[in-house]
Amino acid sequence: MIEHTIIFTGPLRSGKTSAIASVSDIPVVSTQEVTSDLVLDLGFGITQDKSATLVMDYGCMNLGGEERIHLFATPGDERFDFMWDALTEGAIGVVILLDNSRRSPLKEMDFFLNAFGTLVEKRRAVLGINRMEEHPIPTLRTYQERAGLLEVQVPIFELDPRQPKDVRTALRALLYSQDPGLVQSPV
Amino acid sequence: MTAVEPIKVGAFGLDDRARKLLSLFFAGPCKGRFALVSQFQADVLIVDLDRPSGWNYYQTQNTINPSRPLVAISLHRDREMEVEFFIKKPMRLETVLQVLEKAAARVHGASLSSKPPERPKPPSPQSVASKSRLEERKEAPEEYQFLQLLRRRPKADLAQIKAVAELFYDPAQCIQGHLQRTIQIARAEKQGMQISGFWGRLYIDPLEERAYSELLDSRLRPLTVMRISQREIEVIPIEPDHLQALRQGKNEAIRVITSIDALLWRLSLWSSRGRLPKGTDIESPVFLRHWPNFTRCLETPNAMRIIALWARQPASLTDTLEALHVSQAETFALFSAALAVGCAGIGRRQADSLLSPVPLEPTPQRSLLKRTLNRLFRHEEES
Known part of the structure; x- marks a missing residue:
C-alpha cells in the first residue's frame, strides 16, 4: 500500500471535518464530542464552544490500485501541535480553513501560516475562508493584503466546506501551486 | 413571466x-x-x-x-x-x-426547463445569496459559452504588428471600464456607489466588498460587446439607508448579489473575449499579487496553471504561452480579468537579452500530483 497525506487544519469548528467529508471516498471517521471544558483560550477570544475536534478526524481518497491519500483533520487546539509536525512531514500539502464569524480570524491566519510555515514556504498550502456569506467582514481583500504584508503567496479562496466543488477547487490549487506544468490526463 | x-x-x-x-x-x-x-x-x-x-x-x-x-x-x-x-x-x-x-x-x-438541451452541466453559482443562486441556475452554462467564445478567436501571429494590433480592446470604452472606475471611487472614498444606465443599475458596497445587480448575468453579458460612453453612465453615491436596505435584502429589484471582484472578473472576461487591454506589452513580465478567488470567479481553461506560473515568478505573456502550451485566447482573457481586479500587474520590460522562456521543471512529485488531480476530476464528473 502506497500512502500519502493531505492535512486539513484550522481553529475549532472551522469546517475541517465537513471539508474532508466533501472529498473523501469513505465516510469520515469522526471523533467529535462535546469538549467545552477542554477548549483553551489561544488568545483569539475563544472562551467557549459547544463541540470541538479533539482527536483527528480521518477520510481518504483512493488513487487506484494500492495507492491512497489520507485526509487528516488536525485537532484545532495547540496542545496537540506536536501532532502537526508529525503529519506535516512528507505531506502533499495543507488546507488551512478559517472561520470568518470568529472574533480574530486574521490573527488565526497568522498563527496557522506560521505553524505550517514549512509547507507554506514550499507552496504546499491553500487557505479557505468559511462563513463569508453571513460574515462578509473581514473581506477576502483584507486577507489578501495581510498575506501580502507577510510576504506569503498562497491561494486564498472563499470556501464553503460543505460544497465539494469548493473543496476540490482548493485542492486543485494546492496541486498546481506546486507544479504549474501539471496537466490532467485525457479520460 | x-x-x-x-x-x-x-x-x-x-x-x-x-x-x-x-x-x-x-x-x-x-x-x-x-x-x-x-x-x-x-x-x-x-x-x-x-x-x-x-x-x-x-x-x-x-x-x-x-x-x-x-x-x-x-x-x-x-x-x-x-x-x-x-x-x-x-x-x-x-x-x-x-x-x-x-x-x-x-x-x-x-x-x-432549468436545463438547456444537450449542453454540459451548468457551473455552480457564483453569487452569494440563495436568491441569486436560484436564479443563476436557470441560465445557460457560462463556462461552456465562454469556452466556445474563446475557441472562435483565431490564433494571431505575434510577430505581425497588424495581427497584434487586432488583439487589443479598450476597457475604458466598455462597461468593464466604467465599473472599474466606480469600484475605484467606492473603495477610495469608502462609500457605496451606484452605477446606472439605460440597462439598469449596479450597486457597489466597498465595506462588505459586495455588488448588487438589477440584471441577471444573461442581461449583463450583452453589454460587454457594446461601446458605452461616459455620457451614457451615471455614477452617484448610495444613501446610507439605501445601502442598509440592500444589505438586508429589502431592494426587490436586485436579482444577483456577488462579490465585487467576481462581478468585475466576469465582465472583464466577456469584454476581453480573448483580447488584451489596450497598451499591454506582451513581452513585459506579468507578476501576481494574489490568487483570484477561484471558488467564486469563473475559472477559464488552464487558469489555475497560468496563475500558478505567475505566482512562482513573473513571466511575460509570450513566455507563458511557450512554457505552458496554452492558447492565446485563454491566456489573454485571464490576464485581462486578473489585471482588472488587481490580482496581477505588469512589470517593466527588461532588456531583451535578459528575457528567456520560463524554465518549468517538473517536480519530483509530478506523477503523484497528476494522479491526485485526475482523481479530483473524476470526482467532478461523478458528482
Whole structure:
C-alpha cells in the first residue's frame, strides 16, 4: 500500500471535518464530542464552544490500485501541535480553513501560516475562508493584503466546506501551486 | 413571466421607420402579445443581417446569450449562415407574427426547463445569496459559452504588428471600464456607489466588498460587446439607508448579489473575449499579487496553471504561452480579468537579452500530483 497525506487544519469548528467529508471516498471517521471544558483560550477570544475536534478526524481518497491519500483533520487546539509536525512531514500539502464569524480570524491566519510555515514556504498550502456569506467582514481583500504584508503567496479562496466543488477547487490549487506544468490526463 | 405579460422583442439594425411599424403592429394586430423594447431587456432579438456588422452581432449575441432566441432578417438567406429563425425581406407581417410565435414558444420552453438541451452541466453559482443562486441556475452554462467564445478567436501571429494590433480592446470604452472606475471611487472614498444606465443599475458596497445587480448575468453579458460612453453612465453615491436596505435584502429589484471582484472578473472576461487591454506589452513580465478567488470567479481553461506560473515568478505573456502550451485566447482573457481586479500587474520590460522562456521543471512529485488531480476530476464528473 502506497500512502500519502493531505492535512486539513484550522481553529475549532472551522469546517475541517465537513471539508474532508466533501472529498473523501469513505465516510469520515469522526471523533467529535462535546469538549467545552477542554477548549483553551489561544488568545483569539475563544472562551467557549459547544463541540470541538479533539482527536483527528480521518477520510481518504483512493488513487487506484494500492495507492491512497489520507485526509487528516488536525485537532484545532495547540496542545496537540506536536501532532502537526508529525503529519506535516512528507505531506502533499495543507488546507488551512478559517472561520470568518470568529472574533480574530486574521490573527488565526497568522498563527496557522506560521505553524505550517514549512509547507507554506514550499507552496504546499491553500487557505479557505468559511462563513463569508453571513460574515462578509473581514473581506477576502483584507486577507489578501495581510498575506501580502507577510510576504506569503498562497491561494486564498472563499470556501464553503460543505460544497465539494469548493473543496476540490482548493485542492486543485494546492496541486498546481506546486507544479504549474501539471496537466490532467485525457479520460 | 405571467401569461398576460407581453413577449419583449428587441431589434438590432432596424431604422426608425421599421421600428415604428413594428411597434404599431405589436400594439394593433398582435393585441399587445409582443412589445418592442431595448435589446438589453429583450426576450427575443431581431437582427438585420444586411447591416454592416449584422452577422458579427448575430454570432456574438448567439454565443453570449444562447438561451435567447434570435430572429435573423435579410434579403437573402445565405446557406452558410446557420440561423434558427429567419424572415426574408421585405417582411410580411403575418410571417413576422408566425416566426415570433415560434421564438416565443422557445422562450416559454426555456423558462419551464432549468436545463438547456444537450449542453454540459451548468457551473455552480457564483453569487452569494440563495436568491441569486436560484436564479443563476436557470441560465445557460457560462463556462461552456465562454469556452466556445474563446475557441472562435483565431490564433494571431505575434510577430505581425497588424495581427497584434487586432488583439487589443479598450476597457475604458466598455462597461468593464466604467465599473472599474466606480469600484475605484467606492473603495477610495469608502462609500457605496451606484452605477446606472439605460440597462439598469449596479450597486457597489466597498465595506462588505459586495455588488448588487438589477440584471441577471444573461442581461449583463450583452453589454460587454457594446461601446458605452461616459455620457451614457451615471455614477452617484448610495444613501446610507439605501445601502442598509440592500444589505438586508429589502431592494426587490436586485436579482444577483456577488462579490465585487467576481462581478468585475466576469465582465472583464466577456469584454476581453480573448483580447488584451489596450497598451499591454506582451513581452513585459506579468507578476501576481494574489490568487483570484477561484471558488467564486469563473475559472477559464488552464487558469489555475497560468496563475500558478505567475505566482512562482513573473513571466511575460509570450513566455507563458511557450512554457505552458496554452492558447492565446485563454491566456489573454485571464490576464485581462486578473489585471482588472488587481490580482496581477505588469512589470517593466527588461532588456531583451535578459528575457528567456520560463524554465518549468517538473517536480519530483509530478506523477503523484497528476494522479491526485485526475482523481479530483473524476470526482467532478461523478458528482
